[in-house]
Amino acid sequence: MDVRRRGTVRPIRHVGDPVLHRACTPVTQYDEDLANLVEDMFASMYAAEGVGLAANQIGVNLSVFVYDCPDQNEEFRKGVVVNPVLTLPAVGERRIDTHDEGCLSVPGQRATLGRPDRATVHGFDTTGNPVTVEGTGLLARCLQHETDHLEGRLYIDRLPGKRRKQLLEDYRRAASSPGAS
Template structure:
């Protein structure tokens, strides 16, 4: 699937849109409709110059995300995970990676956020075959970030309350409109 030639670029939903703030439904049909959704998601993430995109970011309430980003060896990885389950290293083997994180649904804003430096996503490909994606580097952060989206959580929801408010205030200044989220 060469997403640069297929799919429709769809608008990215922004913080405050209700679809971003509630858990998504599991995919039950691995059909042409799902394949088209994935093509649209790749087209949309490339157009927005992102590294990952969850289906609810284009308004589709399904547990699907796409990614195209480097792993810990700086090798670019590309794929889709349907109905993901994330497995994190246990506390004794967990190393936190602190980096600035941003989100296409909170454009123009970034904040420092600690996340485990490794993550494993189990799920299915677009045809329903089981897959496992081992994430290191940016890919580890991406797997965590996109799975959060499918659970109705944005990266800003993981920030301390005062920092979250700063990011939202800065976003509102640029957007020119107040953001209403379930937590506001």
């Protein structure tokens, strides 16, 4: 059995990179190139110690994300969603979960952000078959976070203006300090 991890680790794009700030193009071809991209995305996500990764975070303008993330019961769920459509509970039926959130594209920074504690995405797998992922807890947050990426939004775009500005200043200061990568 081949135990080598498949896929090539690609560099993670950071806040300010134009590919992160525009909506991604829908996938129209379910082929070997898409399968290889997904393998690279998993390899890149694991190398960066993340729980989710959108294609634009490695510079690819396609609507696809991967995840390997626990739900509210601490059960890890792993998968890929191509061309996701996010569904949240109706306003009167949702409970807001307020926790710290971070992002591989804004390394070293975290901020408290409220999001619905349940989320569902509908989309496709790498062969074009329909998939539905229902998430609770951290998985619900991950589904929302990664879908945001594909729409050209970072979690920091959901923060109040003053908090966002301070977080970006802290990020720039940390990125320019000696020893920063």
